[in-house]
Amino acid sequence: MKAHISSWSYRALVFGTMLFVVTPLITVIWVSFFSNKLISLPPQGYSFTWYLNAWRLDDFRGGFLLSLKVAVVATFIGLVIAVPASLALVRGRFPGKSFISTLLLSPMMIPGVVAGSAVYIYYIQFELLTNVQLAATFPGLVAAHVVLTIPWVVRLVTASLVGANESIEEAALNLGAHPWRVFWRITLPSVRPGLIAGGLFSFIMSFTDLEKSIFLIGPGSTTLPIAIINYLEWNLDPTVAAVAAVQIFLIGFMLIISDPYIKLSRAF
Amino acid sequence: MSYLKFNDVQKDYEGVRAVSHFDLGIERGEMVALLGPSGCGKTTSLRMLAGFVSVTSGSIFLDGRNITAVPAYSRNTGMVFQGYALFPHMSVAQNVAFGLEMRRLPKAEIGRRVTRALERVRLSALADRLPRQLSGGQQQRVALARAIVIDPAVLLLDEPLSALDARLRHEVRAEIRQVQQETGLTTLMVTHDQDEALSMADRLVIMNQGRIEQIGQPAEVYENPANRFVAEFMGKSNFIGGTVVEAGRFRCAASDTVFSCDTSRFTPGAEALLSFRPERARITATPPDTISGANVLAGELKTATYLGQSIEVSIATAGGQSFNILLPNSDAGLAAGLQPGSALHVSWAPADTRLLPV
Ligand SMILES: Nc1ncnc2c1ncn2[C@@H]1O[C@H](COP(=O)(O)OP(=O)(O)O)[C@@H](O)[C@H]1O
Ligand SMILES: [Mg+2]
Numbered sequence: 001m002k003a004h005i006s007s008w009s010y011r012a013l014v015f016g017t018m019l020f021v022v023t024p025l026i027t028v029i030w031v032s033f034f035s036n037k038l039i040s041l042p043p044q045g046y047s048f049t050w051y052l053n054a055w056r057l058d059d060f061r062g063g064f065l066l067s068l069k070v071a072v073v074a075t076f077i078g079l080v081i082a083v084p085a086s087l088a089l090v091r092g093r094f095p096g097k098s099f100i101s102t103l104l105l106s107p108m109m110i111p112g113v114v115a116g117s118a119v120y121i122y123y124i125q126f127e128l129l130t131n132v133q134l135a136a137t138f139p140g141l142v143a144a145h146v147v148l149t150i151p152w153v154v155r156l157v158t159a160s161l162v163g164a165n166e167s168i169e170e171a172a173l174n175l176g177a178h179p180w181r182v183f184w185r186i187t188l189p190s191v192r193p194g195l196i197a198g199g200l201f202s203f204i205m206s207f208t209d210l211e212k213s214i215f216l217i218g219p220g221s222t223t224l225p226i227a228i229i230n231y232l233e234w235n236l237d238p239t240v241a242a243v244a245a246v247q248i249f250l251i252g253f254m255l256i257i258s259d260p261y262i263k264l265s266r267a268f
Numbered sequence: 269m270s271y272l273k274f275n276d277v278q279k280d281y282e283g284v285r286a287v288s289h290f291d292l293g294i295e296r297g298e299m300v301a302l303l304g305p306s307g308c309g310k311t312t313s314l315r316m317l318a319g320f321v322s323v324t325s326g327s328i329f330l331d332g333r334n335i336t337a338v339p340a341y342s343r344n345t346g347m348v349f350q351g352y353a354l355f356p357h358m359s360v361a362q363n364v365a366f367g368l369e370m371r372r373l374p375k376a377e378i379g380r381r382v383t384r385a386l387e388r389v390r391l392s393a394l395a396d397r398l399p400r401q402l403s404g405g406q407q408q409r410v411a412l413a414r415a416i417v418i419d420p421a422v423l424l425l426d427e428p429l430s431a432l433d434a435r436l437r438h439e440v441r442a443e444i445r446q447v448q449q450e451t452g453l454t455t456l457m458v459t460h461d462q463d464e465a466l467s468m469a470d471r472l473v474i475m476n477q478g479r480i481e482q483i484g485q486p487a488e489v490y491e492n493p494a495n496r497f498v499a500e501f502m503g504k505s506n507f508i509g510g511t512v513v514e515a516g517r518f519r520c521a522a523s524d525t526v527f528s529c530d531t532s533r534f535t536p537g538a539e540a541l542l543s544f545r546p547e548r549a550r551i552t553a554t555p556p557d558t559i560s561g562a563n564v565l566a567g568e569l570k571t572a573t574y575l576g577q578s579i580e581v582s583i584a585t586a587g588g589q590s591f592n593i594l595l596p597n598s599d600a601g602l603a604a605g606l607q608p609g610s611a612l613h614v615s616w617a618p619a620d621t622r623l624l625p626v
Contacts, residue, residue, distance in 0.1 A: 164356075165351060165353055165356075167349045167351060168353045168355055168356070170318075170340070170347075170349070171347070171349055171354075171414075172355070173319075173320075173340045173341045174318055174320075174340060174341075174343075174347045175346075175366050175367030175370055175414070176341050176344070176367055176370035176418070177341055177366070177370045181370070186355060189357045190355075190356060190357060192357070
């Protein structure tokens with residue numbers, strides 16, 4: 001009897017939590033199809049106009065493309081830096097290991113606004129000293145985003161490496177594989193879930209970043225989250241819902257296609 | 269020279285000696301077990317042979333070639349790892365094929381040899397499974413197939429049964445032994461379990477604290493242990509400290525009792541340790557006939573523990589020494605009639621007595 005009640009209340013709790021998480025997403029998607037100009041219930045009808053409207057607006061189209069470009073480049077650079085770093089952190093033996101590990105993970109713990117303003121001040125000082133402009137440039141934005149991506153890749157790839165049986169590399173050597181073949185055929189595939197999950201989270205972090213980017217964008221080139229904030233300042237029609245829905249679809253799609261390769265629940 | 273030879277091999281880890289004066293020759297087709305307590309240097313020795321651990325000094329020869337400086341991937345040793353170390357992202361067949369692919373053999377031959385290896389370990393039906401879809405015993409067989417398929421110069425087994433449950437262990441050890449004999453592979457195995465070593469190996473190498481204590485066939489090591497460590501590690505023993513009085517006579521230091529035994533390894537006056545196995549002694553309420561020439565100790569019963577197959581009887585002498593005797597189950601009636609404190613006599617034949625260095 002007791003077990004019955006607790007399993008019932010457990011289900012209710014899980015269901016309630018799911019509802020709390022999912023409802024806003026469903027609502028946004030729903031609203032994006034309303035035909036009325038002001039968001040109100042019940043809807044007067046349904047249409048696809050707001051999606052077309054969003055694409056017609058330079059801020060949204062440009063913002064979407066810029067965010068995509070930054071996220072892809074930052075994720076790629078993040079992987080190239082963080083995968084060897086993870087290998088060294090897990091397998092290597094050198095002084096200062098835990099310090100370096102903490103350093104690489106620290107961007108996760110620093111509020112975006114703090115990090116963004118710090119990077120901005122740093123860029124300005126750097127420009128004063130060297131005359132090289134970083135603030136309000138694409139490379140400057142990407143560099144700041146790479147810092148966002150590194151901790152995710154390090155954390156997830158490290159988790160895969162720690163879980164991986166180190167002796168499988170010895171087994172491969174024992175079977176006659178040269179060290180570089182061991183890396184490509186054994187080490188890399190064995191961290192693939194961490195690699196994919198790390199890349200995915202990097203992309204999402206970069207693609208949805210608002211606080212850090214807001215300090216670093218230049219006039220006339222905003223990222224998507226900033227474009228949304230700007231638009232909301234003057235308008236409250238379902239265009240914003242349509243933009244948000246596109247973000248949700250994109251991220252949801254990526255989570256679904258990567259699911260066979262990673263067990264997200266196991267990655268942490 | 270032996271087919272496989274360790275020549276005075278030594279290994280230091282950051283100044284700590286893990287293996288010293290390791291001298292061992294193994295003949296072609298032989299199965300040898302390194303046996304000893306945890307931390308005695310067994311795995312280190314095996315890994316030096318596989319090439320995962322460098323040798324501090326000494327050399328290793330395999331089939332006439334000095335392999336001391338040869339990298340692991342060119343040594344052609346086939347190792348079964350303690351946790352199996354199967355490649356998790358490859359199927360059973362791909363795991364077994366890996367070593368052959370590294371040798372760049374033609375596809376057709378790889379296919380043929382993988383099939384044959386899987387048949388040998390009775391896994392043909394599971395060729396397309398991933399390792400995580402297999403039971404522990406099946407994973408173990410994949411690891412074995414993967415190691416033998418490359419036709420290694422020597423097969424290495426590191427605690428091959430330690431991850432299996434007790435029931436499976438019996439089955440798998442017979443299976444490994446059978447595969448070893450069918451393939452005729454020279455095999456070096458590491459274990460801390462004496463039953464495993466006794467039942468599987470042609471010869472045992474008993475190790476302790478990085479040193480070899482004794483090398484010999486299973487019965488030889490059990491019946492004639494070289495020293496107290498081996499006698500205690502291989503089963504149980506009772507010990508009596510004392511001195512050799514004259515040829516064939518040994519006097520207990522504590523009680524002045526004299527025992528008969530082979531003293532040929534000692535000179536009169538030498539200190540030594542007399543030992544006998546618990547299962548070789550008998551107990552009687554009255555002193556046994558002196559005509560039998562048996563060694564006799566008097567004492568009283570402390571405890572009798574029923575162990576199923578046998579009854580373990582603990583006896584204390586007046587001098588305060590205690591001895592353990594193992595009675596066969598058929599003597600359960602005798603043991604049941606005993607009360608703690610009853611006077612008893614322990615007797616055993618001089619032929620079952622061993623004299624060991626102190
Ligand atoms: N990589 C290592 N670094 C330092 N010490 C080690 C290393 N591997 C083993 N040792 C030490 O060497 C000794 C022998 O270890 P090992 O060969 O693993 O013993 P066994 O296999 O008999 O249990 C132990 O004292 C162990 O702590
Ligand atoms: Mg070991």
